[in-house]
Amino acid sequence: MISELMINAFLVSIMLAIGIALLKSRSVIYTVLLTSAYSLVAALMFITLDAVDVAFTEASVGAGISTVLFLAAMAFLPKKEEQTVNNQAFPAVICLVLGGVLIWCSYDLPEIGLATSPIHQHIVPEYILGSRDDIGIPNIVTSVLASYRGYDTFGETIVVFTAGIAVLAILKNNKKTLNKIKSQKKVVKNG
């Protein structure tokens, strides 16, 4: 039991190290690669926490596709972050206070891995039994995702579809409209 927890603590500490490196890095390519490594370690953690479906989704979508998206966007963007002149004390204070409150609250959270904690009591036993008796799919996550909560998944696909349309609409190189706006501006300037 303790060894399981120690593996978790080790992996989560690696994630903390990557997070601190992210705070320090100024180059865009390091930032993107560190984000990818962060997602990969998160996927390892999901395996040790028994969430295998989440782990392979995170490894393929979180560490794979989003890194590809970042790299593709990077090709068109400035390569270095400018050194910020203003002080970052105010955001840092907000983050520290909020983090302190969260850690204070963490003493009321149930200890990790207790079978008696409230989250395991309510509807989950029915799902586990129903997945065997009613639906007949051995993977409980699949049966909940596609059957018990099928409408949620449907809504999710609508969200992804909308996001795809929005990306296409934003990135469409609409030169005609741009020229129109520019000529209008000129008219206004020349009075």
Add this chain to the structure above:
Amino acid sequence: MISSTLGVWNYWIVFFLMMIGLFLVIGRKNLLKKIVGLTIFQTSVFLLYITFGKIQGGTPPILNNINETVYSNPLPHVLILTAIVVGVATTALGLSLVLRINSEYGSIEEEDISAQDLIDYHDLIETSKKISVKFKK
């Protein structure tokens, strides 16, 4: 003692990671860094949920025919599966907005963008003054 410290260690680090993500979003002026911060924040929230679902000595929630197997809680897994996919959609949308801003302003630093906006606003006021003077004449 060791197990109780380890029992909250995960929560603490997850909260630290959340705060790192939040700081990247509100403290940095580079728009790409802000989106990276959002990704970090999302992933740490996923970790928090999955940590809640873990049962010690449990197995992944895939049915086997052995009686009295303890399965970890499948419900957070389902929620987080949905959240990961939606999170990537959000990242793609944000990145496309950043690209559009870069093609319009030639910069993704917040200060440059607001400075250019200020200049534009100033120009607009000047021209409107000119126009109103013409009308008076």
